[in-house]
Amino acid sequence: MSKPTITAFDWVPDFARGQVRDLRVRWALEEVGQPYDVLYLPQGCQKQEPHRARQPFGQVPTYEEGDLILFESGAIVLHIAEQHGRLLPGEQAARARAIEWMFAALNSVEPPISDYAFATLFEAGQPWSKPRLPAVEQRIHERFGEVSQRLGDKEWLEDDRFTAGDLMMVSVLRILEDDGFLERYPNLAAYVARGTARPAFQRALADQLAGFTGNPPPGFEEWLKQQQQQGEAA
């Protein structure tokens, strides 16, 4: 297998550091022991060519390996797991369940979390965000409670083996690690702590943070301040 190249940002605001989705791909690559290169994009370039040709939504990460160009962190993590025969159990039913948790993380748990980011960051200054926030929080708690219930006292979602499903679920749950949501679910909080304590995660996180050597795009600080002020006034 040729050494892959992923894309990442050379700068993001503080609130996004340690959360940009290339972290999920870096984590998977670290778990399987695959070295990789990083192509860093300045903010704004992700929406233009040549990056749009890699990623139709103008986002990071992408993954290039020889002629293959992939986007969507879920698809990339699954590809890495399959290529290396790691992060997925060999037995067919167990493998299907690990993949099931990847989809569950991305399609059932992450959407209300992304919604929270809209309500508290990207649309914090909009008049609808504050009144709507309790409904968004309730949907997050519903999902967190359900994952907590299913996890029970197991170490990982499918018993004692860490899979790509755990990698993705921990990645999604930890988005709200500093927002107090996990406190009601001690088993989930411990699960996230177990995931993020893994040496592979720690290396991936350190590498993402070390890559932020660029500068904010013009006007960013003003935009952020305006969102926050409008939010406080609302």
Add this chain to the structure above:
Amino acid sequence: MSKPTITAFDWVPDFARGQVRDLRVRWALEEVGQPYDVLYLPQGCQKQEPHRARQPFGQVPTYEEGDLILFESGAIVLHIAEQHGRLLPGEQAARARAIEWMFAALNSVEPPISDYAFATLFEAGQPWSKPRLPAVEQRIHERFGEVSQRLGDKEWLEDDRFTAGDLMMVSVLRILEDDGFLERYPNLAAYVARGTARPAFQRALADQLAGFTGNPPPGFEEWLKQQQQQGEAA
């Protein structure tokens, strides 16, 4: 392979008929020619045992085949495709790209569409829904424009072969088929029409619709009317 059993609802309101996610699984099963049984759940039962043991979020569909119980329509469709060696190209890079489109449909395109359902149906009566709607619509158009751009004049997302990625993308795009969003993107509208014209889709749709033989839960009609009235007054 033993005959699988999926779960579906025996009743949903008109706006959800032809949209409940068991349709995606039925479609995949029809494409690969796999007969299946359906266990129909009355509304409300999905949130209780024994269904909660199958599906941690209390939703349909699930998929049972021998000892394997799967949830998440994305994971189920991928499992069916892998089991039958259909709906996914054999060549590794092409296979990875087909899976990438499954994740793209579910994680990048469907969330703003689900948000539209909140704004216009489930939270239509909330005071924040109407002011927020233009922002939601803009996010949908952004994604639709990006998928349209990438599709270009190809028949399917990866050239001339229908894959599980197309199955999922068509399933997601057609949620808004009657809401006027596709009109701006003639190639997307034609792509959705090609997908839904497939005999396997038509059989799956007819079977879902034929399964709605149950009754609404007590109080449903009143709840819906209330949402609509509040929405009109807002």
